[in-house]
Amino acid sequence: MRQVGSVLWPKLRLLQVYGANTGVGKTIFSSVLCRAFQKRFPKVHYLKPISTGPQHEADDQQSVSDASVLAAVHDELSRYATGEDGVAIVETAGGVLSPSPSGSSQADLYRPLRLPVFLVGDHQLGGIGTTISAWESLHLRGYDVKSVALFADDRYDNHSYLKDYFAERDVHAFSIPPPPERIADTTQDAQSMRQYYEYVGSLQRVTTFTDRLLEAHDKRISDLQSMPAEADESIWHPFMQHRERSKDTIVAMDSAYGDYFQTYTTKREDQASSKTETALLKPAFDGSASWWTQGLGHGNPQLALTAAHAAGRYGHVMFAGAVHEPALRLAQTLIEKMGNSRLSKVFYSDNGSTGMEVAVKMALRAATVRNGWSADDQILILGLKNSYHGDTIGTMDLSEPSIYNKKVEWYSGRGHWLDFPQVKMRKGQWVVEAPEDWEGAQATSDQGRVFDSLDGVFDFDKRKHDHSIYMDYCGAMLAGLEKEGKKIGALILEPILLGAGGMMFADPLFQRCLVESVRDKGLNAQSTGDEADWAGMPVIFDEVFTGLYRIGRFSAASFLGVDPDIVVNAKLLTGGLLPLCTTTASQSIFDAFLSDDKSDALLHGHSYTAHAVGCAVANQSLDIMMKMDRDGTWTGFKESWSQPGHETAPPADRKVGAWSMWSNAFVKAISHRSNVDYVFALGSVLAISLKDPAGASYASTAATGLRDKLFAGNPGEQWVIHSRVLGNVLYLMAAMTTSRETLEVIEEKVFTALE
């Protein structure tokens, strides 16, 4: 699959000429620029890829896709880049948003290239408005528009207004005299135009412009080249031992579009030696979905426009005792679509950590009030080993001591954490494996051990034996805790997939049994019997990572067929645009904070709680994903995972089968590779556990070799893969909009890169 990214070559200066409207003189300006650059460079290229813009004016071109136009332009520019020092001018057709042959717009068509833009303004009546609007349309599509030029027309004097307007916005604007009237006699006309071009070319402002362009080109390159070293100087990176950092390890991101970052590294440039035709930027597939947040492609124009609209309508309106439409609508959507009748109230915060802090405060209070505990009692949570809920100290305390937290001075794990059976694709077979010496291991040494499909793992009706063993185990475990006098304030689970703790796939039946057990035989005082009331202990599902379609469904809890009392969502919530988190709770949890005393309330909040821009973007992001779900956008992916006997009648409480955007055949194939321990895939997530002779841990480096190989790519490859590792696990994550074609290429690259 062809992937065209942003282009930048050391010795080829690029300029894309857009028009604020038709008939504003793009071609004349292009000629002026060509002539100006010809004075300086032996080679000036001029390219006008599509002579007719709007689709309806060129029906014969309807079949031309954006991708093929882009590829052709990219090839042509690449050819220029191998030649002498020069300039290339790419002229567009019509106005900025005039339709491309495929029906998208000029600005959307060329966006992946992100060429520096020369915008020809509109000198006609009304041209001030059309020029500024055109500039805004380019700006919000991520283009750098540093120059605007137009014909001086003294009737309207647009150029005077625009010059001042753009100067305030750091955009250089200038005007040139309009061309002479055309003359019927072609020889005379040609001479008249020649004189015009000569005269215009002599103008200082044209020379100034060319100077600026050359400087801007050099500056863009030098800025990019110096960015890694400057970042090494002034940035403290997250999750990094900085002794391992240098300017050569830092990836500079010029921009991102769709599935791809546009990357620069000093290392890659060194490898390419000093060949001037070498592109400085390389597209890299965003293989961690930008830390699991990205769902609808980078630079998604709908999300960007939605953010801008909300910013224009509200800015941020403080949420204490207030409400606005985006926050209300988002709350209602979450409560409705989660399919969990317990859920009733949405609390907003900024990220998964704060959302989990809120969740645990909610649960502990509910448990304390009902059980008559005091705030001084040592209250613990019940959870799984290798869980991860965030980096604030309170959420660190939700996990057992690990590399993440054990050296943090104020960390003190406050919980009881269980080992758990995991689902793995091992040598072509789905298996459920218990940890060594696990007390509940009996469950997995019986017939339930091997499954003929991933769906089989979720077919709880057929796993009655496992169910009964898990229930016995959970019952005994709870009885033990009770005997020890432990006060347990919440059960906290990441449903199915334990993310940052190592990308582990928990047996969903085991998680379900845990929830059933704490509710049936839970410690502590009993619930009111109301079905929506929590029982035993409040159950929190941390769906920050797994919720909202990441593993294929709106609600990750629906895989287990149980309803938590509190659910936390973030990441995909805003489609990968900006931070927002929701903690959704049941009425009975909410009621625990009601009293006549203000100090009994949940006195928690953040400045940007329910900020309008975040909520609006979340609504848009959810709308798009729910529509994709309804429209069967992922049907193709699902097909490779459907199994006779499962897909026709899935259990009613779990609606559809398990599926992944990664193909079943690929997952099977790589599970046989010699350096692979096991694999799994669900939704857009793929995790490859590599064999590490030193044992699996976060400190393992078994996977870094594969990561580096994928990012280095092979010579001549158009794009590479940027990925993240967790110890010996390399994971890859697609956006919910990534195409099968793209994933197929990635699957091939990964298959090849494995031994």
Next chain:
Amino acid sequence: MRQVGSVLWPKLRLLQVYGANTGVGKTIFSSVLCRAFQKRFPKVHYLKPISTGPQHEADDQQSVSDASVLAAVHDELSRYATGEDGVAIVETAGGVLSPSPSGSSQADLYRPLRLPVFLVGDHQLGGIGTTISAWESLHLRGYDVKSVALFADDRYDNHSYLKDYFAERDVHAFSIPPPPERIADTTQDAQSMRQYYEYVGSLQRVTTFTDRLLEAHDKRISDLQSMPAEADESIWHPFMQHRERSKDTIVAMDSAYGDYFQTYTTKREDQASSKTETALLKPAFDGSASWWTQGLGHGNPQLALTAAHAAGRYGHVMFAGAVHEPALRLAQTLIEKMGNSRLSKVFYSDNGSTGMEVAVKMALRAATVRNGWSADDQILILGLKNSYHGDTIGTMDLSEPSIYNKKVEWYSGRGHWLDFPQVKMRKGQWVVEAPEDWEGAQATSDQGRVFDSLDGVFDFDKRKHDHSIYMDYCGAMLAGLEKEGKKIGALILEPILLGAGGMMFADPLFQRCLVESVRDKGLNAQSTGDEADWAGMPVIFDEVFTGLYRIGRFSAASFLGVDPDIVVNAKLLTGGLLPLCTTTASQSIFDAFLSDDKSDALLHGHSYTAHAVGCAVANQSLDIMMKMDRDGTWTGFKESWSQPGHETAPPADRKVGAWSMWSNAFVKAISHRSNVDYVFALGSVLAISLKDPAGASYASTAATGLRDKLFAGNPGEQWVIHSRVLGNVLYLMAAMTTSRETLEVIEEKVFTALE
């Protein structure tokens, strides 16, 4: 000062007609709409406020300000609203962004009204692009554009393309036949046009449009009216005892612009009984600056466009081991402009709480490494009573037990907290008061007690006696802690102003002495002697609230003339648009995490760490404020605070004098009111401490009466004041762009509302 807000009346349907370009038929469409509505309503109003758009075409109108046009339109519409059931159509001049008489644009001029928009599309060649760009320009200014209509011109067929394009964006688009050619004979021409209007008026699509508009109007009102009750149903509000909440206490925010929310409350509507001419929306001055975040006005177009550009260019690009231009530039700006030569590395997170979690992890590690402590040691922080650093459990532990945290199950204060002397304007005099029975009280019972100006409090050179007494107190306090064997890992201060803990103004000299003391005589192992190295214990300044011009300077630390080792910034950082936080640390703090072991690193991060949109908006926000600072935008405010003998030669390390946007005379005046205990003001912050017979505390309700009075306003008042209280303190906060004229009106309202 006249304040025009968004308008919404029950029985007056409004529509603003914008053109995608000039010459697209706005007036004809307005006529078509007028005629269509006349079939349904006795009264249809048509208003065209400015017949000539661009400034340069009407030089005689140059003196017409946007505010006066807006006021005139508002008055006219208000007059219509008192009449019969009807419709008003407001036609604009030129295109969407054509200049207004003042030189701004049509869309910017009318923005505060936020009328529903009818956009007349461009049927001419190139009109697809100009129409979509015009729509985008309106959209990013917060307008609701639900209808686009244009002439059907079969040569270009723009209408077919646009109909589909907008349908996907939930915008209803339709076309009508173009008008007939004009005829020289006026009688015939009039007849021809009459026939045209009759024919067009008979078209189903026009009827459909009018139906939709009427429905949309009713729906906008019913949505607004139901929002408080629905929020009561589905929202869990921050910082609120929900037993006190009902649909009648929740404020619905329709939108916000500049300094004002556009608010709806069921209570206000009830009070106004069922008068149909009563405006449903009321502008309310955002008196808490939306929880202290807002700095450049709601709906600021520069911030909105910047957010859109970054969203288009990047979306969010994951920051692990990566860098992008907005994050790098922001880090460099902060390090450079803070004026603190210690600072060297910027860590990004999402809000003040997470930023403080990071800061405390940094400081404790640095202290632990140097002192050879173990992670199991009980390490405390040193701070002031009534400090507040956030709501995550780790940051709660930084404060002494209080109403905010004491009932939180996992809270455990880990510090030693000091009482401190406060600065107050009491009965017209600036005083420094020590708490009762304070061990350091001697300092304030001496001549330093009363000051002739606020600047006097900051004139440390003249307060040598206070300095020596404070130093003695601090020295003794540190010696006591050392004797008790306490391990203190950090000194944490909110410089000058303790925000959420009750808006207390700490004596800056005392805070300075604390820092000097821990560095001079601090416990623990000694520093390397390097000037940039921390000594005694790391010093953290929480400038989340006070930094970045909130109290008048880029750096709040500069008021104290001391350089912290770690500074946390948020709130104004992004101008009140979206969440972002920075924790900036010295090289010596950074170095404490360097080792060959990954687990020694600061293993902290959030998904959206250094998200590009946030960083880009922060750069824009800081650029604007730094420019305002350079250009002397606040000179007028400063003048009322400058005192002979102080302003001419301020101490070199503290650059300029203390000043406030609230006038010196006003602050003095209200300090004499009988129900006022004391007042203070600095930068954009004003805090009024009210007398409470029951004593001052967060649970006090002394200030809520004043708050409610300001929000209710007086009958006939154009706008009211929305404010927040902290116990017995009512505070008001302006944006950095709020005008003196606006503040004068507020000062008058507040003065009157006080007894």
